[in-house]
Amino acid sequence: MYTYDELDRTLINERVEEFRDQVKRRLSGELTEDEFKMLRLQNGVYLQLHAYMFRVAIPYGTLSSAQLRRLAHVARRYDRGYGHFTTRQNIQFNWIKLAELPDALSDLAEVGIHAMQTSGNNTRNVTSDQWAGVAPGEIEDPRIWSELLRQYTTLHPEFSFLPRKFKFAITASAHDRAAIKVHDIGLRLHKNAAGETGFEVLVGGGLGRTPFIGKTIKPFVHGHDLLSYVEAILRVYNQYGRRDNIYKARIKILVHELGIEKFAAEVEDEWQQMRGTALTVDDAVIEDIRSRFTYPAYEKLPHLPEELKKAAHDPHFERWRKNSTFTHKVQGYAIVTLSLKPVGGPPGDATAEQMDAVADLADKYSFGEIRVGHEQNLALPHVARRDLPALWKALDAIGLATPNVNLVSDIIACPGLDYCSLANARSIPIAQELTRRFANHDTAELIGRLHINISGCINACGHHHVGHIGILGVEKNGEEFYQITIGGRADEDAEVGTLIGPAVPYGDVADVIEDIVEAYLALRERPDELFVDAVKRLGVEPFRERVYATR
Amino acid sequence: MPLVKNGKITGDAFVLLADDAEIPGDGAILVSAQRFLGDAEALSRRAGPTGVVWPNNRDLDDLVPWLDRVAVVALSFPSFRDGRAYSQARLLRERYGYRGELRATGQVLRDQFLFMLRAGFDAFEVKKKSDAEAFAGTIKRYSVFYQPTGDGRLTALHQRMMLRHSESANQ
Numbered sequence: 001m002y003t004y005d006e007l008d009r010t011l012i013n014e015r016v017e018e019f020r021d022q023v024k025r026r027l028s029g030e031l032t033e034d035e036f037k038m039l040r041l042q043n044g045v046y047l048q049l050h051a052y053m054f055r056v057a058i059p060y061g062t063l064s065s066a067q068l069r070r071l072a073h074v075a076r077r078y079d080r081g082y083g084h085f086t087t088r089q090n091i092q093f094n095w096i097k098l099a100e101l102p103d104a105l106s107d108l109a110e111v112g113i114h115a116m117q118t119s120g121n122n123t124r125n126v127t128s129d130q131w132a133g134v135a136p137g138e139i140e141d142p143r144i145w146s147e148l149l150r151q152y153t154t155l156h157p158e159f160s161f162l163p164r165k166f167k168f169a170i171t172a173s174a175h176d177r178a179a180i181k182v183h184d185i186g187l188r189l190h191k192n193a194a195g196e197t198g199f200e201v202l203v204g205g206g207l208g209r210t211p212f213i214g215k216t217i218k219p220f221v222h223g224h225d226l227l228s229y230v231e232a233i234l235r236v237y238n239q240y241g242r243r244d245n246i247y248k249a250r251i252k253i254l255v256h257e258l259g260i261e262k263f264a265a266e267v268e269d270e271w272q273q274m275r276g277t278a279l280t281v282d283d284a285v286i287e288d289i290r291s292r293f294t295y296p297a298y299e300k301l302p303h304l305p306e307e308l309k310k311a312a313h314d315p316h317f318e319r320w321r322k323n324s325t326f327t328h329k330v331q332g333y334a335i336v337t338l339s340l341k342p343v344g345g346p347p348g349d350a351t352a353e354q355m356d357a358v359a360d361l362a363d364k365y366s367f368g369e370i371r372v373g374h375e376q377n378l379a380l381p382h383v384a385r386r387d388l389p390a391l392w393k394a395l396d397a398i399g400l401a402t403p404n405v406n407l408v409s410d411i412i413a414c415p416g417l418d419y420c421s422l423a424n425a426r427s428i429p430i431a432q433e434l435t436r437r438f439a440n441h442d443t444a445e446l447i448g449r450l451h452i453n454i455s456g457c458i459n460a461c462g463h464h465h466v467g468h469i470g471i472l473g474v475e476k477n478g479e480e481f482y483q484i485t486i487g488g489r490a491d492e493d494a495e496v497g498t499l500i501g502p503a504v505p506y507g508d509v510a511d512v513i514e515d516i517v518e519a520y521l522a523l524r525e526r527p528d529e530l531f532v533d534a535v536k537r538l539g540v541e542p543f544r545e546r547v548y549a550t551r
Numbered sequence: 552m553p554l555v556k557n558g559k560i561t562g563d564a565f566v567l568l569a570d571d572a573e574i575p576g577d578g579a580i581l582v583s584a585q586r587f588l589g590d591a592e593a594l595s596r597r598a599g600p601t602g603v604v605w606p607n608n609r610d611l612d613d614l615v616p617w618l619d620r621v622a623v624v625a626l627s628f629p630s631f632r633d634g635r636a637y638s639q640a641r642l643l644r645e646r647y648g649y650r651g652e653l654r655a656t657g658q659v660l661r662d663q664f665l666f667m668l669r670a671g672f673d674a675f676e677v678k679k680k681s682d683a684e685a686f687a688g689t690i691k692r693y694s695v696f697y698q699p700t701g702d703g704r705l706t707a708l709h710q711r712m713m714l715r716h717s718e719s720a721n722q
Contacts, residue, residue, distance in 0.1 A: 157669035161634025278699035
């Protein structure tokens with residue numbers, strides 16, 4: 001956990017007071033809606049179909065139990081008793097009242113949470129691996145650097161009015177759980193031959209209507225130079241990124257239009273003129289940030305405690321344990337994923353009661369710490385394996401032990417037309433129907449790892465391009481249709497999925513997905529050939545045939 | 552539009568000249584970049600102070616050789632959403648060492664004052680009178696800054712380092 005010091009606390013309190021003044025000026029008519037729009041967006045406030053939506057940052061996906069309880073409080077006090085975890089380690093409240101927002105922000109600020117730059121054309125919440133600090137084989141904890149970047153990007157005087165939004169993601173593991181290749185800047189932490197910490201820097205990844213996989217702009221940037229290099233990229237983008245067309249304003253378009261070599265040369269030229277200046281991060285600064293992250297005092301525990309041996313006789317527990325618990329870097333501990341994808345439920349939603357209960361369980365079993373992943377699930381990162389049976393019982397009682405993590409019903413979806421004013425089609429009911437179709441856990445296990453991603457419009461908040469199966473809602477003559485892609489992935493081998501054919505109507509989507517899954521089961525070489533690998537080997541043709549032969 | 556300098560609303564000594572208007576022999580004037588570059592040698596030697604209005608989509612390279620001979624550089628915010636002039640301002644101050652007046656023009660609103668100040672602006676043609684009047688209070692909204700810019704404000708990182716050193720010195 002990172003603990004705010006007096007300076008961090010002062011800054012977010014100052015931001016709350018500034019926003020309070022901005023809301024006051026809007027309510028009195030001193031600010032026009034056009035002027036206020038930009039100001040509220042810089043603080044995570046959107047106007048949606050029915051109400052204001054409020055997006056709160058969970059930097060690098062780490063929460064304390066006190067912070068989660070406060071999110072529950074906001075859901076209960078200012079909203080309708082629930083929140084929605086997003087694909088970028090944020091939580092959204094959908095029914096907030098403008099006049100109450102400053103108070104909600106003030107309540108959150110007391111526990112070190114803010115909504116700064118969770119929307120608007122600025123640098124957004126810095127995201128990272130939700131297993132940071134506990135994943136086996138990790139090079140070092142990427143959250144130290146994420147926090148450094150969080151501070152650097154917060155209220156940046158030069159980059160608060162960029163051509164378009166700008167997203168960072170960081171990973172320090174070989175297996176990328178942070179989807180760095182589909183971010184404006186992706187950072188992969190690694191060590192050079194001298195054992196020094198640095199980053200492979202990727203630039204120009206992104207989804208939306210023109211998806212691109214990020215390209216390597218520099219294979220190694222020393223940690224000392226991270227901020228100056230990032231500033232060079234942002235400065236080139238701020239000056240030359242397109243501002244004439246909102247759909248061509250992301251950095252990915254600039255990188256694409258210039259070509260990565262020319263863009264890299266521009267950045268290098270800028271960087272050479274500013275490296276070694278005040279932006280240099282020396283070791284003392286890193287150590288200072290590192291010192292404010294606290295780590296649990298792990299006990300020496302056996303890998304296979306008596307409690308686990310005993311519980312292994314319960315097939316329900318065993319199914320959950322095999323599905324939802326993962327190897328921890330410390331023996332005797334596990335990382336536990338809490339599925340927010342119950343059968344028939346909207347993906348990523350949690351009620352205030354669930355949040356409070358998870359906070360209590362985190363205190364009891366996970367050193368008071370909770371993580372939020374881009375798959376829209378939660379995790380308890382430090383659970384002693386002997387406590388797994390008791391934890392499972394408690395999670396099951398609050399509906400958070402669905403054993404479907406990474407399986408076909410662990411669906412990523414945007415809010416879609418049920419909430420969002422940009423959407424062309426509904427996402428949530430499609431996800432709900434699919435979880436019902438694949439509610440049988442034996443079938444889901446037989447299918448194996450399969451990521452379905454749903455977006456209700458081309459803005460791609462549900463990351464449909466990089467779902468193993470992607471579902472994109474479009475509108476045709478006033479009706480909801482859905483384009484289906486397959487073969488996408490968001491990890492270290494990131495790829496954009498391929499369209500299988502013409503869009504299908506709302507009522508056919510679940511049948512089409514079932515057809516695709518059945519085709520896969522019939523075509524796979526071995527039971528452990530994953531769906532996405534079978535698509536890679538076979539191409540889309542056999543799936544296309546299966547889906548459209550009878551339609 | 553009220554002009555704010557040194558934290559206060561003041562009269563504007565500079566007259567903005569249209570490109571086809573005659574250049575007066577003395578008196579303070581502001582001319583467009585195009586006109587300035589057309590006759591930079593003469594304009595920068597005239598008796599009165601000369602300032603230049605520089606567009607936010609033009610590289611600064613052509614302006615740099617003249618920086619020690621212009622009295623004002625006015626950068627523009629055609630919309631408050633267009634942040635290109637923040638980069639230009641920092642480059643002028645921090646890279647090219649410009650010390651003259653750096654003026655923000657266009658849609659200059661209260662909620663951008665501090666960003667502009669931190670980027671190096673020291674004069675503001677403010678769109679709304681109420682915003683201009685609120686200038687002094689508005690720029691005191693923040694006491695903590697995370698990024699180093701050329702404005703000399705201490706960053707949070709530096710403050711922490713200083714605190715650490717003083718703590719270890721007291722031990």
